[in-house]
Amino acid sequence: MKKLAIHGGKPQREAQYPSWPISGPREEELIRQVLSSGQWGGFHEFVTQFEQLFAGLHDARHGVAVANGSIGLELALLASGIGPGDEVIVPAHSFISTATAVSRIGATPVFVDIGRDSFNMDLQAMEQAIGDDTKAVIPVHFAGLVCDAEELTRLQRLHRFRIIEDAAHAHGAEWNGARAGGMGLAGVFSFQNSKAMTAGEGGILISSDDETAARARSLANGGRRPDGGWFEHFELGTNLRITGLQAAALLAQLERLPEQIRIRRENAEIVREGLSRVPGVHLQELPEAATVHTHYLLPGWIDALEFGADRDDFVKALEGEGVPIRPFYPHPLYKNPVFKNKDIKSRVTACPVAEAAAHDSFWLPQRVLMGTAEDALDIVRAVEKIYEVFKPKKTAGKPN
Ligand SMILES: Cc1ncc(COP(=O)(O)O)c(C=O)c1O
Structure with a gap:
């Protein structure tokens, strides 16, 4: 089993992903x-x-x-x-x-x-x-x-x-x-x-x-x-x-947009395909009707029981492997101090998913999808490496 970078091992990649914004x-x-x-x-x-x-x-x-x-x-x-x-x-x-x-x-x-x-x-x-x-x-x-x-x-x-x-x-x-x-x-x-x-x-x-x-x-x-x-x-x-x-x-x-969308979609496909085999990592759905998902971000959530580590440990480990990632918004919008102010009216309905997402979700920024297919595969390899270290002891594989 490979040692994770956060445990003193060699990171999956040292090269930087493309920087953003891009101009010429x-x-x-x-x-x-x-x-x-x-x-x-x-x-x-x-x-x-x-x-x-x-x-x-x-x-x-x-x-x-x-x-x-x-x-x-x-x-x-x-x-x-x-x-x-x-x-x-x-x-x-x-x-x-x-x-x-x-x-x-x-x-x-x-x-x-x-x-x-x-x-x-x-x-x-x-x-x-x-x-x-x-x-x-x-x-x-x-x-x-x-x-x-x-x-x-x-x-x-x-x-x-x-x-x-x-x-x-x-x-x-x-x-x-x-x-x-x-x-x-x-x-x-x-x-x-x-x-x-x-x-x-x-x-x-x-x-x-x-x-x-x-x-x-x-x-x-x-x-x-x-x-x-x-x-x-x-x-x-x-x-x-x-x-x-x-x-x-x-x-x-605007002239660059179609080509950049094409690159992100192709790389997102590689990441989606690869991560579909990793238990506990759930990426944003891609319904057939979404004829163009532009993948400005690639969000997902971690089922800590299936993955063997929670979102925060996952984010730290992936960053350590050289893949930029962000935890989700830290709380639903209504928990911001501005909406606690009694002078600012709002109405809050039950939001169990939003509450959970603040703790279990993440997104990959667009720039990690702007590189080559190998760069995209590095994301899959890094997540697989992390899973191998954290996976729950009794899990043999992803249930069908
Ligand atoms: C979903 C969403 N709405 C609105 C905005 C506001 O855009 P701006 O930063 O240009 O004011 C942003 C971005 O920052 C956003 O992500």
Whole structure:
């Protein structure tokens, strides 16, 4: 049996996985064009070009690029008429702004559980949480796995809520051929440094609803309207524009996206196949309907009884073997101090899976899936090595 690196053995690998973000001559060339244009701001033609291209690629008619994904979510809520007194259902695990965006515009987030193997909002729990004040639902396409779009749409028709997709993880992702972000009333993406496409910071709201998109544009552009003057302001707007420099980077990043998704999917397949043979390691499900899972992350959970070690020991051991990995969010969103504040209203439904996930789940970051097939196989080899050391004494193999 090989000795683990955390026990003083040789790590599975010493070479680094590819670093992130990735850029090249194309980003430099386009950024240089903006630099020499005399218009570095949000009115450079690259911004409109990017908005149209990105929205079109995600099955939406309009795109409004904004400073970041967090503000994009607030904008989507405001532009779709959500406000004080309204409830908005969100998953109990996500990045904080999925929920704080709701509070910041004066509405009330309602936290519901996630699915054990989907890591996405549990749609049954979501339906049970619907109340008289429910006006919208924010599904998060976690890790690049689109939420079950047919079921979501069925529930939407039945209960008539607005869908605002948090697609911060899901650039280019699909469910039965339909692209993430383009299914709801509005969809919001992030271009923050770690995301699958990045300009350092940035975001975009996409929508095929003319009214929502026009309102979002106006709110993000000082309350102006296309038919009004520069100093005529119709909405209580502000400036949420991205710069031409960011749009230049994003145009180049968009060109890289299909190839990067292809590489991640191929490597994820290798990891999924290899780890399916290791007892106690459960990776995020990959339903057939998820025609493109972009694997921005590869999440999973550890069954400590089957694996012989808990999530924390697994994470430490895998890091020791040279594979970057992150424990999951440390607690469901509603356990953050901000939602303990009595002045900030929220409603919490039973979330047993979200509670468990905080202790037993993890994710592999996208960069470990951006290398070669051998790099991906190293993840499998490292996990197998760890399992051999920790496996429960009586387990002969994975039960059928
Ligand atoms: C699921 C999710 N929603 C929203 C955001 C917010 O995006 P940003 O960091 O661009 O504000 C992030 C990322 O940070 C995220 O992961």
